Amino acid sequence: MPELEEGDAEPKFRAIACADGVRRGIRLETIYWDGLASLVAGSRHSLSDIVERASVQVGEGSNLASMLRVLAFRWMWRRYSDLQAAYSADTLNTLVHACPSPVIVLTRDKKIQLFNEAFVTLLKQRLALGNVLQLSTGFRFVLETQVEEALEILASKGKMITTGFTASCGGRQLSGQINLAMVPTHRKPMVIGYIVRH
Structure with a gap:
């Protein structure tokens, strides 16, 4: 209450x-x-x-x-x-899939909530993924700034933050930069990340 x-x-x-x-x-x-x-x-x-x-x-x-x-x-x-x-999940899903650049949405506990086709294409090209199913077996996506810390910064300053990321699967690795913003939602806190350099 x-x-x-x-x-x-x-x-x-x-x-x-x-x-x-x-x-x-x-x-x-x-x-x-x-x-x-x-x-x-x-x-x-x-x-x-x-x-x-x-x-x-x-x-x-x-x-x-x-x-x-x-x-x-x-x-x-x-x-x-x-x-x-x-701020519904459907609206967020539409926004993610409408973006032409690679996008990923992460929850506070670092779980991948959403991603778009451009993100999958990037991983297929750079990590030699055969299909999306490999994302659930051995795939890791790590931010240099912890999601918890990013959420606190975004909540207090209300601006975008840029940080590094590393994606890995099957012995291959991809690193780059990602712009993080707070997902406008009335449910659990999440960040949306736009990959800007890889």
Whole structure:
């Protein structure tokens, strides 16, 4: 369960002047005011527009504050759902396979999650692999920067890092440089690596 930030649950009163000339006094917890501010920032409407529309929906004598809470939560829920879809495994798979250069995705525990055809072609050419099945028998892919360390650097600085790599199989070895970035995902932390020199 996420921890609340200080003041999230603190009620705040605001008077909102709407276009219909009515000034409406509303008491909402800070987190809902923040949610409504995000909603307004992502739309062409003002806060007074949102309040006026909500008041029309609830009608006279109903709870306007409750309707605004529902609107803020619904907007955040839609945003969350959209982000989940954008950061899904299917989307990541599409991005990896759409890249013309060799790409590999590694999990925190150094397991290969995904790779593209250009990566396989590189290995076939340089390591004399006969087929992809050899990747599961004796193939090793090692980064000079540990995946755990790379994830920490990427999480704190938010930029790409370049490091060395070594791929080996059947007594043959391939070394080069790889650009690492954090995989945008709501699931387990992963890095995506674009091989830039080999």
